[in-house]
Amino acid sequence: MNRGSAVDVQTFINEHPFSPFQWLVFFMCFVIVLLDGFDTAAIGFIAPSLIAEWGITKPALAPVLSAALFGLACGALVSGPLSDRLGRRSMLLGSVSLFGFACLASAFSGNIEQLTALRFVTGVGLxxxxxxxxTMMGEYCPDRRRATLINLMFCGFPLGAAFGGFLAAWMIPHAGWRSVLLLGGITPLLLLVLLFVKLPESVRYMVANGARAERIRAALARISADATEAPSFTMTESAPQTGGKGMGVVLSRAYIAGSVMLWVAYFMGLVIFYASINWMPILLKDAGLTPQRATLIAALFPLGGVGAVLCGVLMDRFNANRIIAACYALTAVSVYLIGQAVGNVGALVVIVFVAGVLMNTAQSSMPALAAAFYPTEGRGTGVAWMLGIGRFGGIAGSFLVAELARRHVSFGGIFAMIAVAGLIACVALLIKQAARPYVATPAAAKAESFGH
Incomplete structure (x- = not known):
């Protein structure tokens, strides 16, 4: 390091080994994603207990089950611009405390209306x-490992969902449904203490917003003591600069085409995910399978998140847009084949699992793609708006299948329609690639800065 010259923060992160401090940042972000998965699954498991305790009908559960989805969308859309103005650390502390306290309060709900309102607030925090x-994880990653690490972090979601299911199945008979929400509220509040003590602000955010050199030096020194010698800090972005912040970047001429295509792809991916998760057990049962077999086969679909780590490695080495577009195209083919395999249980098991691996791989890779697309000034908003708008795809997927079932569309016809969403997502990413070509090789990835 040249003592007299300003240090480029991303070059510093790229040139030093991934430190225990960066693994701590990874762990804290991983647990946040894990808690999101836990909370998403747990509400479905407590639903039968709500019917029994409060004497409500199944249709009356719809608002409480969908309240968190609407909250998730609102929370993402509002938090992105705030993150680019107030910082990543303050938004994480605020959002974790919000969903922790709201989930804790929901354990003491006296009726379905209170629970619905608190589920919405929990969703906003999540x-x-x-x-x-x-965004925080992406800004502490070396370029050559960013997609791999973000995708690995996103494996926390299916793990949390599975963990939530197993824990709820054990806790509800022993301690009642409220115990699940108590656990879902106390855990993030314990995490909040760790975040408050150990979580720094993003170094890229600090440089972009003109923070004092001592603060940046203190954060980088936790990666390597070499930072203590740096007199000042700078940052290069290979992504085009717009001079704006937040939505000004996301909707600027340089980014608008890519932004819309990211929204379309993520939206369509969640159409497939929620249509399959919410309806596959019912559709398989209606197609002639026993309820137990239908549930077990449908449960294979969300298990497929492990492929995301391999996809992250490929994204770090090759063209990320085309890698994920190929995953969506193969998802479309495999989802279509689910509809053709209903008479053959052996084939159905294999195809549902393969479809789940491809679907979850593509979807879990999208946040890394968005984080790499935007410059630091607009990254928080860009990632958050893609996730927020995508949540409406989950709502649309559930309603799509309900409408197709109402019109008595065949089993094969329903899955053929769901498969179209995968093709649309594939085309959207190819348009994004054409609008702003992305070229990365292993050598280039090491040299280039954050934006792709």
Missing amino acids: GAAMPNAV
């Missing part, structure tokens, strides 16, 4: 936390 965790 929706704000997720994109900020992605």
Whole structure:
């Protein structure tokens, strides 16, 4: 390091080994994503207990089950611009405390209306936390490992969902449904203490916003003591600069085409995910399978998140847009084949699992793609808006299948329609690639700065 010259923060991160401090940042962000998965799954498991305790009908559960989804969308859309103005750290502290206290309060709900309102507030907190965790993690990663590490972090979601299911199945008979929400509220509040003590502000955010050199030096010194010798800090962005912040970047001429295509791809991915998660057990049962077999086969679909780590490695080495576009195209083919395999249980098991691996791989890779697309001044907003707008795809997917079922569309026809969403997502990413070509090789990845 040249003692007299300003240090480029991303070059500093690229040139030093991934430190225990960066693994701590990874762990804290991973736990936030894990809690999101836990909370998403747990509400479905407590639903039968709500019917029994409060004497409500199944249709009356719809608002409480969808309240968090609307909250997630609102939280993401609002938190992104705030993150680019107030900082990643303050948004993470605020959002984790919000969903922790709201989830804790929901354990003491006296009726379905109170629970619905508190589920919405919990969703706002979770929706704000997720994109900020992605942005924070991305800004502490070396270029050559960014997609791999963000995708590995996103494996926390299916793990949390599975963990939530297993824990709820054990806790509800022993301690009642409220115990699940108590756990979901106390855990983030314990994490909040660790975040408050250990979580720094993003170094890229500090440089972009003219923070004092001592603050940046203190954060980088936790990666390597070499930072203590640096007199000042700078930052290069290979992504085009717009001079704006937040939405000004995301909607600028340089980024608008890519932004819209990211929204379309993520939206369509969640159409497939929620249509499959919410309806596959019912559709398989209606197609002639026993309820137990239908549930077990449908449960294979969300298990496929492990492929995301391999996809992250490929994204760090090759063209990320085309890698994920190929995953969406293969998802479309495999989802279509689910509809053709209903008479053959063996084939159905294999195809549902393969479809789940491809679907979850593509979807879990999208936040890393968005984080790499935007410059630091607009990254928080860009990632958050993609996640926020995508949540409406989850709502649309559930309603799409309900409408197709109402019109008595065949099993094969329903999955053929769902598969179209995968093709649209694939085309959207190819348009994004054409609008702003992305070229990365292993050598280039080491040399280039954050934006792709």
